[in-house]
Amino acid sequence: MEEKKNQIWAFIITGALILISLLYYKTNVYYMYLIAYIWFGFAYGMMLQYGRFCFASASRDLFAAGVPRMAVGILVALIFFSFIQAVLASTNMSTFHPAPFGIHTLIAGLIFGVGMVLSGGCASGSLYKIGEGNGTSFLAAFFGLCIGQAIFVDVTWFNFLMPQKWIDNAAAKGLPASVMSSSFDTYLAGYVWDQPVLQLSKTQAAQDALPGVSKYFVADMLLNAMIPAALLLIVIYAVWMRKGFMKKRAKTKVGATGFGDDLAGIWSMITASKRTTIMGVIIGIVAGLHIFVMKGMQIKFGVGNFGELLTRMGHSADTSIKGTVFDPGYWYITSQEGQFGAWILEKFGWNMRDNIFFGVNNGLPDPWRNPALWMSFGIIFGAFVMARLNNEFKFKLPKGELIVWGLLGGLLMGVGSRPALGCNIGAFFIRVAGGDPSGWLYGTGMVGGAFLGVKFFNWWTERKMAKEMESF
């Protein structure tokens, strides 16, 4: 009976999204652009839920339990995605943009890493867990990533942290005062915009040494993504898996173990969880396909940003003063959630357009005309459908300290995703695969933050248990 009910729910949601897509198409053909985001989001949601892909789980499992399954899955996905990215870049079908490189990326990753462990899900993980009925993830995503992020980019609370040099630099950019009101504006215009933007294939060395399209495959794919990812797999194997594997191997093998056994050990680690690894491969391919489709849509409609289509359709009020909205062109999570939070706050009379983030760069479209936000909704719906079909959906209302961890973790994720202009997906996964070394800087910070978060949780749990034992 329960299974039947789950199937009905799955078909209702899938059918509703098909209907919504048809209505969009009927309204204006330009909405095909937005429909693409809906369905790629839906596919991500299904895959994330099925593979239980979550950067927070990966870190927690690795550092707290010594289980590398998820971390390996993420690295496998990264390797495949980098290949697809290189193919797309070589055919001029990539929408990838590298980000400013600097210490801010590392610090932001650190804050985000702590946050994702506290809340129990990364930015993408929180969305798919909402689809599974997880109330703590909803708290983290709604109050932290949506509302918290929107407030963070619009307040002056952090002005005391802004050096005079940034203030002067920001003023020199000549932006109108009406969009330069927050501490984050000073940080962006006074610091981030002046940082170098790196993509290995675009460096002079790569241009000189690697002719034609080979620079995308050697510099971006091999040097920036595959080799570091392979090295990380080796490190994970050496630290967490090798001892146990070799012990087992020595029992079944005649003679000493050697290099071949280590290779077998690494392969065994990669294939230990077929579900996660296969999903890693498919996610990598679908993420690449997403870029290909979005680039195709841009060429088809002769635009570089969905804001231009909104303007053509008469919705210029949705866009920033540049005529743009947030339209990454690929898998991205947090910025659109900040837009959603800002849209809600505007309904309460808060002017959210007087800052660079919304006013100049990302615009503030209504949620039903926000393509990237539809991708996030798509992830939730896709995960919901997959969870229902696998009988894994369950409403779990947050209780007690879970409410605190959800809110606090979500806020830290929101705050940690803004300074680096992205989260575990946009600032790490996409950038690394695209040849941008700042992705590794963010990843390093994120893993460091996750490690601290796991240590904090261990300390907290032990302290709590000790207190309970005392009173027992």
Place this chain on the structure above:
Amino acid sequence: MKTSLVIVIVIVIGILGFLLVYSQQHDMPAQAAQGQAAGYGSAPASGGYGSAQAAGYGSAPASGGYGSAPAAGGYGTAPAAGGYGTAPAAGGYGK
């Protein structure tokens, strides 16, 4: 694998496949072409910062996750009186 799951997967693959083919057909759809002819494509009326795509902020930047801040010459290429000051460095945020 359950039949219901297979059905949903087939639907999703079908839709993604359709979007893939659709996005690579680069002829302008009739409705879009009509829309542009009717004036959708023209720059919106000036409203404080000038039109989105007219000189002043430059053309809308290519999509970029970081909001691709002012391209070279953004915010008033060689600002005329009432412009927005000096042009920021090329590239900038997320370019």
